[in-house]
Amino acid sequence: MHELGITRNVVAIASEAAQGRRVLKVTLEVGRLSGVMTEAIRFCFDTVAEGTALDGAELEIREIDAQARCLACGTVYAMPTLFTACACGSRECERLAGEELKIKTIELEEAA
Numbered sequence: 001m002h003e004l005g006i007t008r009n010v011v012a013i014a015s016e017a018a019q020g021r022r023v024l025k026v027t028l029e030v031g032r033l034s035g036v037m038t039e040a041i042r043f044c045f046d047t048v049a050e051g052t053a054l055d056g057a058e059l060e061i062r063e064i065d066a067q068a069r070c071l072a073c074g075t076v077y078a079m080p081t082l083f084t085a086c087a088c089g090s091r092e093c094e095r096l097a098g099e100e101l102k103i104k105t106i107e108l109e110e111a112a
């Protein structure tokens, strides 16, 4: 499962960033056009986090709406699918958001 690999990556990156401290919460930003199943990430997160700095950490996933800028008229428009055209009819666009998958924040336990 693709999402299991993603979750392992997230846990590995957050563990490293924590430098021995406990991670309380991780916030992910996942674009709606990224093709990532956020439910699958939620589903395996606890298991992957077990025994790491993220054991028991909260996982927040923010889904990011996709946006594109039309290269013909410059309008920025919402892009619910990869095939959404601009209101002017052009499909020539630059995607601004919607395909990302990134760790937005990592909340650590206060250092003792």
Ligand SMILES: [Zn+2]
Binding pocket: 070, 071, 072, 073, 074, 075, 086, 087, 088, 089, 090
């Ligand atoms: Zn346009």
